[in-house]
Amino acid sequence: MRITCPNCGERDRREFYYQGEAVALARPDVDAGPAAWDDYLHNRDNPAGDTSDLWFHEAGCRAWLVVKRNTVTHAVHSAELAGKAKT
Structure with missing residues (x-):
């Protein structure tokens, strides 16, 4: 899976650490x-x-990013800085 970082461009997902859903619990x-x-x-x-x-x-x-993706197809739809994201 490839994630396009707004600061660094397209990168392999191994450069990133997954935190979980981008919603407040x-x-x-x-x-x-x-x-x-x-x-x-x-x-x-x-x-x-x-x-x-x-x-x-x-x-x-x-940077922290909000990544919109599909967990079935592994398609990444978008990635934006968490401070600017509208979830």
């Missing part, structure tokens, strides 16, 4: 039970199809 209340914290820390959706993910260009410019 609702943090449980401090007094929430162990099951709520376990779900918050460990469980994520694993959708088949189009996603918006957060990637860190670790071996390049060290």
Whole structure:
């Protein structure tokens, strides 16, 4: 898979670190039970199809990117700086 970094151009995905979905998770209340914290820390959706993910260009410019891609076809639709992204 190739990701086009807005700063560095097209690069192999091995230059990037995958962080997860580019959405804010609702943090449980401090007094929430162990099951709520376990779900918050460990469980994520694993959708088949189009996603918006957060990637860190670790071996390049060290920018955080929002990458829109398809998890079935591995097609990358776009990549933009996380600070400018509209998710």
